[in-house]
Amino acid sequence: MKLMKNSFAVFGALCAATIISAPVHAQEEALAAVSPGNAVLSVTGTGEVTTAPDIANFDVSVVSTGSTASQALQNNSRQMQNVFAALRRLGIAQKDIQTSSVSLQPQFQRFNRNGPQESQTPRITGYNASNSVRIIQRDLDNLGRTIDALVTAGANRVNGPTFGLANSDAERNRARVDAIKDARARAELYAGAAGLRVKRIMLISDQSPGIVRPQMRFARMEAADSSVPISPGEQAITASVSVMFELSPR
Numbered sequence: 001m002k003l004m005k006n007s008f009a010v011f012g013a014l015c016a017a018t019i020i021s022a023p024v025h026a027q028e029e030a031l032a033a034v035s036p037g038n039a040v041l042s043v044t045g046t047g048e049v050t051t052a053p054d055i056a057n058f059d060v061s062v063v064s065t066g067s068t069a070s071q072a073l074q075n076n077s078r079q080m081q082n083v084f085a086a087l088r089r090l091g092i093a094q095k096d097i098q099t100s101s102v103s104l105q106p107q108f109q110r111f112n113r114n115g116p117q118e119s120q121t122p123r124i125t126g127y128n129a130s131n132s133v134r135i136i137q138r139d140l141d142n143l144g145r146t147i148d149a150l151v152t153a154g155a156n157r158v159n160g161p162t163f164g165l166a167n168s169d170a171e172r173n174r175a176r177v178d179a180i181k182d183a184r185a186r187a188e189l190y191a192g193a194a195g196l197r198v199k200r201i202m203l204i205s206d207q208s209p210g211i212v213r214p215q216m217r218f219a220r221m222e223a224a225d226s227s228v229p230i231s232p233g234e235q236a237i238t239a240s241v242s243v244m245f246e247l248s249p250r
Contacts, residue, residue: 026203026205027203027244030202030203030244031202033202034202034246035199035246035248037248037249038199038246038247038248039196039246039247039248040202040244040245040246040247041187041190041191041244041245041247042242042243042244042245043183043186043187043190043242043243043245044183044207044240044241044242044243045179045180045181045182045183045184045185045186045240045241045242045243046178046179046182046238046239046240047174047175047176047177047178047179047180047181047182047238047239047240048175048178048236048237048238048239049171049172049174049175049178049236049237050234050235050236050237051165051171051234051235051237052232052234052235053140053163053164053165053232053233053234053235054138054140054165054166055136055137055138055140055163055164055165055166056136056137056140056143056160056161056162056163056164056230056232057134057135057136057137057160057161057162057164058134058135058137058147058158058159058160058161058162059100059132059133059134059135059157059158059159059160060083060132060133060135060147060150060151060155060157060158060159061130061131061132061133061155061156061157061158061159062076062079062080062083062130062131062132062154062155062156062157063076063128063129063130063156063157064076064079064128064129064130065107065126065127065128065129066126066127066129067126067127068127069104069106069127069129071127072104072126072127072128072129073104073127073129075129076129076130076131077131079153079154079155080131080154082153082154083133083150083153083154083155084097085153086149086150086152086153087135087150089149090142090146090149092135092136092137092146096135096136096137096138097133097134097135098133098134098135099131099132099133099134100132100133100134101130101131101132102130102131102132103128103129103130104127104128104129104130105127105128106124106126106127106128107124107125107126107127107128108122108123108124108125109122109123109125110122110123132157137161138166140163140230140232143161143228143230143232144227144228144229144230145227147227147228147230148227148228161230163232163233163235164235165235165237168235168237171235171237172237172239174237175237175238175239176206176239176241178239179239179240179241180204180241180243183241183242183243184198184243187243187245191245191247194247195249195250196247196248196249196250197247197248197249197250198245198246198247199245199246199247199248200245200246201243201244201245201246202244202245202246203243203244204241204242204243204244205241205242205243206239206240206241207239207240207241207242208238208239208240
């Protein structure tokens with residue numbers, strides 16, 4: 001029996017060394033509560049829940065040119081007003097439309113054909129103006145038609161979409177519950193293999209807040225001939241927990 005107790009102590013010390021995420025004082029309190037002769041085991045459990053996304057984020061831009069900075073900006077503003085008007089017709093809420101960037105840059109060209117490359121003088125030949133907005137689309141069934149309408153209205157660059165969930169709390173909690181169940185199953189397996197049994201949970205440490213891994217698709221287009229085909233796919237929400245169990249002889 002003495003040998004068995006010592007083996008429990010060694011086994012517990014090795015397992016306790018794997019607990020790195022919980023605060024030190026919490027680990028110490030949990031270890032102090034272990035019954036004499038028992039061991040501890042720390043395992044990591046994971047859970048994953050998949051669900052269909054219900055929102056999409058994407059960026060649309062208007063890129064315009066002009067011989068002067070003022071002309072480029074005016075051309076751009078005129079096209080962008082058409083894009084905003086299209087957004088209103090599509091019923092996109094104002095809170096779901098956010099300007100992400102506005103830029104104005106000169107275009108350069110080097111002259112002096114007869115001289116060496118180093119002596120060529122750059123000259124401004126025009127200007128590029130760009131205005132980009134980030135949009136949240138909540139009606140995924142009409143996402144393709146939305147992109148098509150915005151391109152028709154004057155948007156000439158589209159980036160996205162990135163799919164997500166407007167509220168993922170319920171799915172996150174389901175993933176966390178599954179992570180605890182996974183940790184318990186692992187503990188039962190390891191304890192049984194060692195000739196022990198799981199007595200109780202001593203400590204739970206949440207390893208992640210519940211990570212959402214969306215599927216991303218990117219598109220760039222000059223024009224749209226018909227509604228853009230879109231496939232939202234699914235969202236994978238994962239959670240991970242570290243759980244310390246007390247083990248005792250069978």
